[in-house]
Amino acid sequence: MGTEPRITGRCLLLAGGPIGDYAALRPLVRPGDFVLAADSGYRHAAPLGLTVDLLLGDFDSLGTPPAGVPIHTLPVEKDETDTLAAVRLAMRWGCRDFLILGAFGGRFDHSIANLITLREIVERGGRGMLADDRTRVHLLRGPETIRLPRMEGWSLSLFSMTDRCTGVCESGVHYPLDGYTLEAASSLGVSNAIDAAEARISLESGILAVIQAFDGNPS
Amino acid sequence: MGTEPRITGRCLLLAGGPIGDYAALRPLVRPGDFVLAADSGYRHAAPLGLTVDLLLGDFDSLGTPPAGVPIHTLPVEKDETDTLAAVRLAMRWGCRDFLILGAFGGRFDHSIANLITLREIVERGGRGMLADDRTRVHLLRGPETIRLPRMEGWSLSLFSMTDRCTGVCESGVHYPLDGYTLEAASSLGVSNAIDAAEARISLESGILAVIQAFDGNPS
Numbered sequence: 001m002g003t004e005p006r007i008t009g010r011c012l013l014l015a016g017g018p019i020g021d022y023a024a025l026r027p028l029v030r031p032g033d034f035v036l037a038a039d040s041g042y043r044h045a046a047p048l049g050l051t052v053d054l055l056l057g058d059f060d061s062l063g064t065p066p067a068g069v070p071i072h073t074l075p076v077e078k079d080e081t082d083t084l085a086a087v088r089l090a091m092r093w094g095c096r097d098f099l100i101l102g103a104f105g106g107r108f109d110h111s112i113a114n115l116i117t118l119r120e121i122v123e124r125g126g127r128g129m130l131a132d133d134r135t136r137v138h139l140l141r142g143p144e145t146i147r148l149p150r151m152e153g154w155s156l157s158l159f160s161m162t163d164r165c166t167g168v169c170e171s172g173v174h175y176p177l178d179g180y181t182l183e184a185a186s187s188l189g190v191s192n193a194i195d196a197a198e199a200r201i202s203l204e205s206g207i208l209a210v211i212q213a214f215d216g217n218p219s
Numbered sequence: 220m221g222t223e224p225r226i227t228g229r230c231l232l233l234a235g236g237p238i239g240d241y242a243a244l245r246p247l248v249r250p251g252d253f254v255l256a257a258d259s260g261y262r263h264a265a266p267l268g269l270t271v272d273l274l275l276g277d278f279d280s281l282g283t284p285p286a287g288v289p290i291h292t293l294p295v296e297k298d299e300t301d302t303l304a305a306v307r308l309a310m311r312w313g314c315r316d317f318l319i320l321g322a323f324g325g326r327f328d329h330s331i332a333n334l335i336t337l338r339e340i341v342e343r344g345g346r347g348m349l350a351d352d353r354t355r356v357h358l359l360r361g362p363e364t365i366r367l368p369r370m371e372g373w374s375l376s377l378f379s380m381t382d383r384c385t386g387v388c389e390s391g392v393h394y395p396l397d398g399y400t401l402e403a404a405s406s407l408g409v410s411n412a413i414d415a416a417e418a419r420i421s422l423e424s425g426i427l428a429v430i431q432a433f434d435g436n437p438s
Contacts, residue, residue: 079407104327107432108354109376111327113406116378123404135327157328159335161403163382184380185342187332188298213326 005054007034007095012050014041015083015114017106021133022047025101028131033099036090038082041102042066048101056086081110084117091124098128104135115139119161119207134214142167145202146210150194153216158182158189158201159209167204172196182208224273226253226314231269233260234302234333236325240352241266244320247350252318255309257301260321261285267320275305300329303336310343317347323354334358338380338426353433361386364421365429369413372435377401377408377420378428386423391415401427 012033019025026048035050039057044050055069058076065071074085087098098121103114114130115137121128122141130137140146142165148156156173160182170177174193182189182203201210231252238244245267254269258276263269274288277295284290293304306317317340322333333349334356340347341360349356359365361384367375375392379401389396393412401408401422420429 081406081409084406107374107434108323108330108356109374109378109409109430109432111330112378112428112430113376113409116404116406119404137327155326155328157332159328159331185335185338187300187303187335190300190328190332209331211328211331213328215326 005034005093007090007093009034009095010097010099011036011087011090011095013038013083013086013090013098013100014044014048014050014052015100015102015110016040017102017104017110017114017132019044019047019102019132020105024133025131028099028101034090034095036086038086041083042069044102056089057082081113081117083114084120087117087121091121091126096126098126100128100130102132103130103137104132115161115209122207134216136212138210140201140203140208140210142203142205142208145200147198147200148194148210148212149198150196151212151214153214154194154212155215156192156194156199157211157213158192159211160184160186161207161209163206165203165206165208167202168208169202170199172199182206224253224312226309226312228253228314229316229318230255230306230309230314232257232302232305232309232317232319233263233267233269233271234319234321234329235259236321236323236329236333236351238263238266238321238351239324243352244350247318247320253309253314255305257305260302261288263321275308276301300332300336302333303339306336306340310340310345315345317345319347319349321351322349322356323351334380334428341426353435355431357429359420359422359427359429361422361424361427364419366417366419367413367429367431368417369415370431370433372433373413373431374434375411375413375418376430376432377411378430379403379405380426380428382425384422384425384427386421387427388421389418391418401425 014037037052037055056072058074122139165182168180233256256271256274275291277293341358384401387399
């Protein structure tokens with residue numbers, strides 16, 4: 001790498017988890033996204049119609065680096081996952097907005113690590129979404145508000161990532177909340193549904209995970 | 220239900236998530252397990268060679284209850300998941316030890332809710348493990364110690380479920396820890412490996428998730 005790039009827009013980060021339905025994710029892609037592939041996440045680029053701006057990794061899972069792609073090599077022995085390393089690099093280059101694809105559906109420990117990566121983004125003042133074709137996760141850091149449109153067949157769940165979240169409000173949903181203190185130990189916020197055109201979710205303090213999941217199959 | 224049963228041994232709870240390889244889970248089953256099926260988790264009983272002692276659910280996903288099985292019906296509109304309702308019932312009946320199968324691999328919000336269910340078990344003085352064929356999750360509540368045997372091809376990851384876990388020690392592994400304070404925001408504990416015959420993991424305070432994941436595929 002020569003001069004460090006500046007990322008003024010959103011970083012679209014390709015993580016290594018499996019993606020079942022690429023077509024479902026294409027609408028999330030925006031022209032102008034800086035496309036950063038973390039190691040084996042590189043394989044998602046072509047099916048999504050993306051040109052990779054930078055490939056980052058230790059190549060423990062991808063094997064030989066592909067030709068003709070800018071590459072940043074990471075050590076194999078390190079204290080961070082490839083995805084977290086990619087986020088830290090992009091934040092160093094000015095990025096504060098992330099869409100991370102391929103974050104779920106592989107190893108459960110990797111899914112949790114990706115959730116923690118998103119947590120680091122919001123704790124450092126950025127924002128982002130983790131997504132695969134049947135899951136979307138936003139983290140809110142109080143005080144914050146988000147509005148989410150109703151999506152047919154998708155559920156909506158809230159979980160506290162901190163010991164508790166205070167002042168949690170949820171409206172436009174089947175089971176609304178108003179100024180609720182949601183403990184990390186509580187699954188009260190699971191499997192809600194958006195009834196109105198959009199849901200409005202807010203909290204006063206803490207870090208709140210807002211998970212939308214496609215419920216195509218009975219479960 | 221007439222007289223409430225007493226569960227003096229372990230409860231094997233069948234949750235609704237998919238199970239890919241039943242044969243891999245059969246060794247976890249013990250004769251004498253009280254087999255409790257949560258709604259659509261019932262479908263896992265036959266492939267695991269289990270007779271269901273009690274089927275619990277709102278039958279929103281299973282449809283018509285099967286004949287010849289003791290049934291406890293839950294309301295469809297409730298503040299807890301079927302799995303959590305099953306755990307609370309079993310704890311009321313004296314159970315303090317749980318093996319929960321089918322806890323992963325379905326909707327990500329359900330996986331997180333199952334993790335929170337296990338948290339409720341340990342916070343109430345019980346213990347348990349969540350498992351599917353490629354994932355095993357223990358939660359430790361400090362002060363506590365666990366020993367885990369090495370399993371070929373499985374990784375070992377630690378995450379704090381509370382804002383922090385103090386005094387975390389991990390030995391017999393590639394990246395050991397000694398008296399470490401693991402923050403919930405840290406993914407430092409991810410993707411370790413057991414080097415010795417067994418790993419020893421302990422903590423002083425907090426709730427620690429210990430996740431073993433099979434790494435059969437590069438990721």
